[in-house]
Amino acid sequence: MNGLTHTNGGDAAVASEAEFASPPPWILLSSGSPFFEDGDALLDRIIPEDRQRILAEGNRAAAVNGRVILEYSMDIPSLGTVPVQEFRCCFPGGFRSLFVAAQGFRRNEAFPCRNVCSQNLVPVYRADRNFERILDCNPPFARLFGFEEPEEFLSSLWARNPFFSHAAREMTLARFDGGFLDRFEVMFRRKDGTSFWGELSAVISPDGGYAGGRLTDITERRREDLLLQERNSALSMLGEISADLMEDLDMDVLLQKILDYAATYMNTEHGAISFADHPRGERYIRWARGPLLTRWIGKRIPLSRGLGARVLASEKSMVVPDYKTYENRLPDRDFDILSTTVGVPLRWKNHTFGYLSTYYEGPPREISGSKVEYLERFAFLASMALRNAGLYEDARRELEERRRLEKELVKAREAAEQASAAKGEYLARISHEIRNPLNVLAGISDRLLETCRDKGTAEGLRLMEKAKNHILQVLNDILDLSKIEAGRMNVTVAPFSPGELAGECAALFSPQAELKELTFSTEVNPDVPEYTLGDPLRIRQILFNLLGNAVKFTSRGGVSLSLTEARDVPGSPRLLFTVSDTGPGIDPERMESIFEPYTQGGRPSSGESGGTGLGLSISRRIARLLGGELTADSAPGKGAVFTLSLPLLQDGPNEKDVPKGKEKTPPLPERLTVLAADDHPVNRALLSKMLSRPGWQVILASDGREALELAEKHTPDVILLDLEMPVLDGLETARALRDENPGDVRPFILGLTGHDPDRALPLCRRAGMDGCLTKPFTPEDILGEIARRFGRDG
Numbered sequence: 073m074n075g076l077t078h079t080n081g082g083d084a085a086v087a088s089e090a091e092f093a094s095p096p097p098w099i100l101l102s103s104g105s106p107f108f109e110d111g112d113a114l115l116d117r118i119i120p121e122d123r124q125r126i127l128a129e130g131n132r133a134a135a136v137n138g139r140v141i142l143e144y145s146m147d148i149p150s151l152g153t154v155p156v157q158e159f160r161c162c163f164p165g166g167f168r169s170l171f172v173a174a175q176g177f178r179r180n181e182a183f184p185c186r187n188v189c190s191q192n193l194v195p196v197y198r199a200d201r202n203f204e205r206i207l208d209c210n211p212p213f214a215r216l217f218g219f220e221e222p223e224e225f226l227s228s229l230w231a232r233n234p235f236f237s238h239a240a241r242e243m244t245l246a247r248f249d250g251g252f253l254d255r256f257e258v259m260f261r262r263k264d265g266t267s268f269w270g271e272l273s274a275v276i277s278p279d280g281g282y283a284g285g286r287l288t289d290i291t292e293r294r295r296e297d298l299l300l301q302e303r304n305s306a307l308s309m310l311g312e313i314s315a316d317l318m319e320d321l322d323m324d325v326l327l328q329k330i331l332d333y334a335a336t337y338m339n340t341e342h343g344a345i346s347f348a349d350h351p352r353g354e355r356y357i358r359w360a361r362g363p364l365l366t367r368w369i370g371k372r373i374p375l376s377r378g379l380g381a382r383v384l385a386s387e388k389s390m391v392v393p394d395y396k397t398y399e400n401r402l403p404d405r406d407f408d409i410l411s412t413t414v415g416v417p418l419r420w421k422n423h424t425f426g427y428l429s430t431y432y433e434g435p436p437r438e439i440s441g442s443k444v445e446y447l448e449r450f451a452f453l454a455s456m457a458l459r460n461a462g463l464y465e466d467a468r469r470e471l472e473e474r475r476r477l478e479k480e481l482v483k484a485r486e487a488a489e490q491a492s493a494a495k496g497e498y499l500a501r502i503s504h505e506i507r508n509p510l511n512v513l514a515g516i517s518d519r520l521l522e523t524c525r526d527k528g529t530a531e532g533l534r535l536m537e538k539a540k541n542h543i544l545q546v547l548n549d550i551l552d553l554s555k556i557e558a559g560r561m562n563v564t565v566a567p568f569s570p571g572e573l574a575g576e577c578a579a580l581f582s583p584q585a586e587l588k589e590l591t592f593s594t595e596v597n598p599d600v601p602e603y604t605l606g607d608p609l610r611i612r613q614i615l616f617n618l619l620g621n622a623v624k625f626t627s628r629g630g631v632s633l634s635l636t637e638a639r640d641v642p643g644s645p646r647l648l649f650t651v652s653d654t655g656p657g658i659d660p661e662r663m664e665s666i667f668e669p670y671t672q673g674g675r676p677s678s679g680e681s682g683g684t685g686l687g688l689s690i691s692r693r694i695a696r697l698l699g700g701e702l703t704a705d706s707a708p709g710k711g712a713v714f715t716l717s718l719p720l721l722q723d724g725p726n727e728k729d730v731p732k733g734k735e736k737t738p739p740l741p742e743r744l745t746v747l748a749a750d751d752h753p754v755n756r757a758l759l760s761k762m763l764s765r766p767g768w769q770v771i772l773a774s775d776g777r778e779a780l781e782l783a784e785k786h787t788p789d790v791i792l793l794d795l796e797m798p799v800l801d802g803l804e805t806a807r808a809l810r811d812e813n814p815g816d817v818r819p820f821i822l823g824l825t826g827h828d829p830d831r832a833l834p835l836c837r838r839a840g841m842d843g844c845l846t847k848p849f850t851p852e853d854i855l856g857e858i859a860r861r862f863g864r865d866g
Contacts, residue, residue: 420458577616610697
């Protein structure tokens, strides 16, 4: 500090030897650095012969809170013994001092400015009490105002008014405290009209007639302080801006905000944010501010042209003093109005992805390094914010795309479900429409065969029966494929005997092979367990298809069915059903295609119908539903071998768990009342003939409403209801009958339908029926259901 302050409580300061021993920090006016090192005692530096006198004079001044000039000599390590003048201002509780020291100082001189100034140590002066004129100074002081010699300065106007303004002088006088001015910062005016900042220290003489002190040029320090303040302010502002930028994740909003901040700080209306497209060797303006650059948003510009070329290539900031004369400027005349341009890179980690630029119109501007530095710091924050917003935008786009795909998947699934439902409904309708006439054909042909004695006519009726069975098989295949594709085919796990199943299949197809003069062999390996778990119905369906194809496509030789257990294959033990034939074989190139729907397999038949090409496709899909596989091996002229591989459960059921063949049908009751309802007259006639037995009464109805009326009148034991009838269908009729007969004594109700049994049976059960028969059905089918019901009751 440029003064020494000493306090002693709140009383008048009395300078004692002890108090002088530990003075506060201070600076001598006669040197640019302190004379004393840390820990030095002021009193120890005063030569011994002056100490008591200085203490006494200081105490007298302190007693009256006055001012005093103390003269003494000090031993200073760097200068030796140096005469000192101390200008001391006392006040209640302490004092302040200003020191002047110089070699060659003569005692009792009023103010040894000349002697001090002759050393040219620091700028010192003597002025009148109100600082209206500088009375004396040294050369360093004169040079601060642009004068070489003190005399030249003292005779100039600047000696009469050195301050920058009248207000500056008034503020200086107002800052005196007890006759002491301590390092007051104020502006002064030089000879050439420029100004500088000075740090002024002064003390009023004891008689109050003048003031003396030192003046230090602090312009550079002031500039550095202002720069530091500006940087601190900028950092504080950047902190606030950073929080503001990080809050925005919308890319367009963030880009606009970045440009607004940058343009405001750089005091311009024009700015742009450009992104680099390195693979294409281009850049484009992503966002812009100002009427000129907004027209260029989205336009592609070569990476080698314009301000961005240098910024992106060097990854450093760049200032172009005048864009109009810039050698690599864009040639468009729109840019002729631009002058100074500034560009700073936008960088994330080690990748420069774009740059931020600001532009000015009019005459060129001077852009300070601090402004560029601030813009670089701001660009760093902007880069982080843009990176976050980019990640958010990518995530948002991905989420929107995922949602769009999910919606499309939902729509596709709904459309597929609707199509599947429509397909199922259509197939159900077709099934119903086909089964109804098949039922009529079957009934008529059965009746005619019972009474026909002509061989030719009988053979024709048998061909009709065969055609009917073929149509029914085609219809069943189509329905099975539809159910598999819709995921509605059900498989069950029940105990069965693999050997008995193979024997049943052989018993059915062996006669067909004999008719074609083919051999038929069956072999069951002894290692095959007698009982296991599986779905015998679906396994039988697969074997029927394989054996039927083998017999159909083989014209000479034979067909064989073998059953073995495979334990040497990876995984669990498996049950292998193998069907072999000596037919024409299959081309290897078409081996896999034979399992595709509607594919014949490419081998010539023996003259019989080739079928729909659905059998093998359905069989493989059923095998996979059962956890197995169906494979084929063949070569032209060497027959074909089809192998059904199914998982073999280790812990199979016991013999008592397996149903033993067909149950014996109980006898039919002697007396029975049967009500049959069908809207088709031929079906009603067939039902009447099937049910006409001695002691039985058959009542016929053409719709559900009539059936309800007849049921109420005759109280039938059995009611047969076609599911699709006018007025009231079979399901609604069954519900009404159950509501009218809620007790245990109620009629046995069977549904008659041309629909798929897997679909029709649950509907019939929910409507209160006891069962359901699928058309075409035989008299044995109906009579068997009746016998089993009334046989249990008996």
